Amino acid sequence: MTKKTKEPKLDFTxxxxxxxxxxxxxxxxxxxxxxxxxxxxxxxxxxxxxFATYNPATEEKIAxxxxxxxxxxxxxxxxxxxxxxxxxxxxAKERGKYIYRIARLIQERAREFAxxxxxxxxxxxxxxxxxxxxxxANHFFYYAGWTDKLEYxxxxxxxxxxxxxxxIIPWNFPLLMAAWKIAPALATGNTVVLKPAETTSLxxxxxxxxxxxxxxxxxxVNIITGxxxxxxxxxxxxxxxxxxxxxxxxxxxxxxKAIAGTDKKLxxxxxxxxxxxxxxxxxxxxxxxxxxxxxxxxQGHVCCAGSRLFVQESVADVVIRxxxxxxxxxxxxxxxxxxxxxxxxxSKEQLSKINNYLKIGKEEGADIYQSSCSILGKGYFCKPTLxxxxxxxxxxxxxxxxxxxxxxxxxxxxxxxxxxxxxxPYGLSAGVWTDKGSKxxxxxxxxxxxxxxxxxxxxxxxxxxxxxxxxSGFGREGGLHGLMPYLKF
Amino acid sequence: MARLEVLKTYKIFIGGQxxxxxxxxxxxxxxKKGEVIANICLSSRKDFRNAVVTARWAFEGWRTRSAFNxxxxxxxxxxxxxxxxxxxxxxxxxxxxSLKAAKEEVELSIDRTVYYAGWCDKYQALFSSVNPVxxxxxxxxxxxxxxxxxxxxxxxxxLLGLVTAIAPVIAxxxxxxxxxxxxxxxxxxxxxxxxxxxxxxxxVVNILTGNSAxxxxxxxxxxxxxxxxxxxxxxxEIKTIEENAALNVKRIFINNKINLSSAKSQSPYxxxxxxxxxxxxxxxxxIGSSKGGY
Numbered sequence: 001m002t003k004k005t006k007e008p009k010l011d012f013t014x015x016x017x018x019x020x021x022x023x024x025x026x027x028x029x030x031x032x033x034x035x036x037x038x039x040x041x042x043x044x045x046x047x048x049x050x051f052a053t054y055n056p057a058t059e060e061k062i063a064x065x066x067x068x069x070x071x072x073x074x075x076x077x078x079x080x081x082x083x084x085x086x087x088x089x090x091x092a093k094e095r096g097k098y099i100y101r102i103a104r105l106i107q108e109r110a111r112e113f114a115x116x117x118x119x120x121x122x123x124x125x126x127x128x129x130x131x132x133x134x135x136x137a138n139h140f141f142y143y144a145g146w147t148d149k150l151e152y153x154x155x156x157x158x159x160x161x162x163x164x165x166x167x168i169i170p171w172n173f174p175l176l177m178a179a180w181k182i183a184p185a186l187a188t189g190n191t192v193v194l195k196p197a198e199t200t201s202l203x204x205x206x207x208x209x210x211x212x213x214x215x216x217x218x219x220x221v222n223i224i225t226g227x228x229x230x231x232x233x234x235x236x237x238x239x240x241x242x243x244x245x246x247x248x249x250x251x252x253x254x255x256x257k258a259i260a261g262t263d264k265k266l267x268x269x270x271x272x273x274x275x276x277x278x279x280x281x282x283x284x285x286x287x288x289x290x291x292x293x294x295x296x297x298x299q300g301h302v303c304c305a306g307s308r309l310f311v312q313e314s315v316a317d318v319v320i321r322x323x324x325x326x327x328x329x330x331x332x333x334x335x336x337x338x339x340x341x342x343x344x345x346x347s348k349e350q351l352s353k354i355n356n357y358l359k360i361g362k363e364e365g366a367d368i369y370q371s372s373c374s375i376l377g378k379g380y381f382c383k384p385t386l387x388x389x390x391x392x393x394x395x396x397x398x399x400x401x402x403x404x405x406x407x408x409x410x411x412x413x414x415x416x417x418x419x420x421x422x423x424x425p426y427g428l429s430a431g432v433w434t435d436k437g438s439k440x441x442x443x444x445x446x447x448x449x450x451x452x453x454x455x456x457x458x459x460x461x462x463x464x465x466x467x468x469x470x471x472s473g474f475g476r477e478g479g480l481h482g483l484m485p486y487l488k489f
Numbered sequence: 490m491a492r493l494e495v496l497k498t499y500k501i502f503i504g505g506q507x508x509x510x511x512x513x514x515x516x517x518x519x520x521k522k523g524e525v526i527a528n529i530c531l532s533s534r535k536d537f538r539n540a541v542v543t544a545r546w547a548f549e550g551w552r553t554r555s556a557f558n559x560x561x562x563x564x565x566x567x568x569x570x571x572x573x574x575x576x577x578x579x580x581x582x583x584x585x586x587s588l589k590a591a592k593e594e595v596e597l598s599i600d601r602t603v604y605y606a607g608w609c610d611k612y613q614a615l616f617s618s619v620n621p622v623x624x625x626x627x628x629x630x631x632x633x634x635x636x637x638x639x640x641x642x643x644x645x646x647x648l649l650g651l652v653t654a655i656a657p658v659i660a661x662x663x664x665x666x667x668x669x670x671x672x673x674x675x676x677x678x679x680x681x682x683x684x685x686x687x688x689x690x691x692x693v694v695n696i697l698t699g700n701s702a703x704x705x706x707x708x709x710x711x712x713x714x715x716x717x718x719x720x721x722x723x724x725x726e727i728k729t730i731e732e733n734a735a736l737n738v739k740r741i742f743i744n745n746k747i748n749l750s751s752a753k754s755q756s757p758y759x760x761x762x763x764x765x766x767x768x769x770x771x772x773x774x775x776i777g778s779s780k781g782g783y
């Protein structure tokens with residue numbers, strides 16, 4: 001008699017619940033209204049307009065932020081141009097010390113930045129506290145050290161700064177992206193006009209306060225707020241030498257087109273749709289953690305998110321079962337709670353974009369699976385979601401969703417998975433899970449992506465170059481290679 | 490009776506073969522006296538598309554060749570060029586150059602090919618890095634070829650402009666489709682014959698002759714071209730190319746300020762232009778209290 005083996009099933013019904021563990025918010029200082037940071041001081045916008053910034057977890061207004069118009073952009077660029085003459089000529093050693101100061105000041109005020117980041121953007125406090133803010137400080141610290149060593153970075157070349165850099169950053173890592181942009185630009189002797197995303201301006205403005213307090217010469221860093229119109233004014237300003245943009249591929253293409261025929265240099269860090277590939281010989285439990293971290297980190301608002309899962313057929317059942325179990329334990333809710341795994345979707349617009357993709361995925365015939373967690377009535381939240389039995393031609397497989405939504409495809413052979421992984425216009429990142437070293441190197445050399453995580457996922461470091469192939473953009477940020485986009489030779 | 494000279498038919502070079510342009514069109518090249526000395530293929534959009542297909546097809550094989558092997562093939566190209574030195578010189582003279590200038594151009598072209606042959610297995614060490622990340626991971630970055638590169642070569646030289654443009658691109662493992670000088674196309678065909686007998690795989694280099702005003706939009710709009718290098722001075726064409734590049738985020742390099750005969754026009758940084766940096770992470774297992782010995 002054969003005994004039917006019963007599939008082990010975890011029971012999640014319990015009377016135990018996590019007690020609330022809210023992060024204290026009383027220690028932070030926020031003003032009701034923020035002006036533009038130009039030439040070392042906060043100034044009223046020429047437009048006289050302000051827009052509200054909301055906490056996406058509560059839908060409550062946090063503060064008002066100035067909207068920079070073309071004239072404000074011009075004032076900021078003029079300040080940066082004036083500052084460039086001095087900044088590019090002070091000794092590299094002194095320049096480095098200014099940047100070190102900024103790094104230290106961020107470290108000192110780290111908790112305040114983390115709380116504001118979470119309130120303004122919706123990401124779990126655990127992530128802003130342990131990842132975003134420390135990495136931002138480390139980025140300044142890392143590039144500070146490069147200022148007086150640039151001639152060692154590029155053999156047989158004499159690097160020179162470009163001039164004024166216009167930098168436009170997204171809402172998914174507001175402070176970290178500001179650091180990724182400002183630190184290498186300053187280290188190479190450029191001056192900066194930076195625009196944060198309109199839904200997440202606050203940490204950039206707090207950074208402006210910190211930069212003012214650091215004693216950095218006036219005009220070296222200018223931070224101006226606004227939406228698309230402000231960004232366009234930066235891109236089109238004739239006295240800007242360099243545009244650095246992180247954001248969607250659509251906007252990146254518009255920028256590349258807009259600066260055609262000019263001498264402006266360009267770095268684009270755009271969208272992605274990374275393959276996360278699990279082979280049958282992978283350490284399955286670690287791989288499941290990697291899948292979860294790959295797609296649910298920062299609510300999936302990550303350009304390098306592992307949003308396409310490829311599982312080798314022989315282990316697909318066990319991987320998917322374990323993944324569903326793990327998803328069941330994810331806590332979706334108050335971003336300020338230290339136990340929260342998945343916080344709030346950054347904005348109403350983004351939530352409706354994600355929900356639209358959920359609809360598209362269902363209509364296309366993929367099988368939707370969501371964890372059974374309940375979500376708060378107020379605020380913008382999305383349950384962690386799988387699309388099982390997705391196929392390569394589905395829009396949810398081809399297009400960047402930028403939310404906690406993972407498509408699942410299976411494969412049999414290595415050739416097949418490489419073909420499928422590469423068969424997409426994007427090429428930012430990829431993940432590979434196997435215990436076999438030779439297989440890792442085979443895969444990493446054939447995947448057309450700028451960052452490959454093998455047996456890990458979503459790791460970042462100031463020393464590590466980041467950026468894409470194909471339509472995920474060009475230029476690198478981080479590491480030695482991150483200096484290059486800000487220099488001429 | 491004097492022997493009748495056998496005249497050469499100038500064709501284009503796609504996928505290791507020498508077809509005529511599919512369009513059947515031609516343009517005449519005249520000498521100083523205004524006599525027609527050759528009919529040259531006026532390549533079409535379709536020729537370009539065919540060339541991109543073969544360049545894409547050849548890419549995987551070429552980029553996975555060992556760097557040492559690529560180096561030997563580039564050196565072989567130089568050897569073949571040396572053997573055809575007189576032919577190149579007479580072609581350049583035929584296109585209006587002095588004998589001295591022609592000789593200098595050919596010799597520099599050969600030497601430049603040798604220069605890049607040497608770089609094939611060395612630029613990687615120059616542009617790679619091991620990155621000391623703060624977490625317990627081994628992390629390194631290496632250059633990888635961008636893919637299919639379209640080139641609109643220098644108009645004023647017949648051979649040197651081609652070599653200066655093509656050598657760094659293929660040394661780095663890319664494949665390419667090149668538009669040769671319209672007014673001085675002779676060496677383009679001859680160097681294709683060199684490529685074809687140098688163990689360079691079919692499709693790695695494809696050379697078209699024709700008109701940039703007609704072809705630059707097709708070069709820059711093609712969705713399977715990863716990068717475009719432009720060596721001419723037409724501001725309108727430059728702007729169009731840069732605008733079209735946005736369609737698929739092409740990498741664009743406008744190399745119109747370089748002096749081809751100066752030492753600055755050859756460097757590993759031209760190889761680096763059409764490389765992508767790939768960063769790989771892997772965890773380092775840290776078991777218990779294990780320590781490195783000595």
